[in-house]
Amino acid sequence: MHTLHKHKWPLLFTGVSIILFVLFFLIPAILGLYYSLTDYKGFAEANFIGLANYQELFRDDSFYKALFRTFRYVIILVPSIYVISLAIALLLNSDLAKGRFLAKIIFFLPWTISGIIAGVIWKWLFGENFGFINFLLEQSGQQTIPWFTDSNAAFSVIILAAIWGGTAFNILQFTAALKNIPRSLYEAAEIDGASFWNKLRFITIPMLKPTSFMVILLASIGSMKEFALVQSLTNGGPGTDNMFIVQYIYTTGFDKMRVGYASAASMVLFVILLLLGLVQMKLGGGKNDV
Structure with missing residues (x-):
């Protein structure tokens, strides 16, 4: 009884975490797996059809198009966010x-804005007929750009908006990690005549390995699940040229x-995210020692 009383708070907090995990992850995951094996339409009865959804999914060109566009987005966005966040930090x-105080407010402001609001703001900025950017181009005698009717231009705007909204949290992580690097290392390097780039390469980057791993992992997973901003x-758009995988799932399901078919696509995305996390942990998670 004494032992139970002693550990009641850890047990309480652990129990709450387990309940939340079961309610908001485990049960939805089991339901998603079950529905992926049925022809469920969101109403009426769900009939078991085995792997038919998966067989259709792997023959669907639209699925591959959305998936590879998402991979392209991740490959461009994650390194960009990493470099820009580290540079600002x-x-x-x-x-x-x-x-610095004013700069922190400016850089961290996008973190307080939801993806939906951020998308609206950037749509106003780059609107083809009413946007501020095209207005500036027009006033300077330049030709306006069809930002949202050209797929590559629209993709570029998405990347810019995602970088703007995604750097703040990573800046916070890098800033905290930089403060924990012993000043004595930099002082010793300065005595030896090390340049800024040498200190960055041989001190800062190695000491930031744990933080870098976390930034890259979270940015990769978050990018793969991008929905609200897009x-x-x-x-x-235009059309379906910039439809990402989560949008594909949403459109198919709702x-x-x-x-049922959308649930199959969700299960494939889950496996991809799981593999992505395991690969990154294998490559970087076990090498955080400096």
């Missing part, structure tokens, strides 16, 4: 930086009322 951590910004 280094600037904010520099002793020579001025106005939905509000381009709605997957617009076409094929919940």
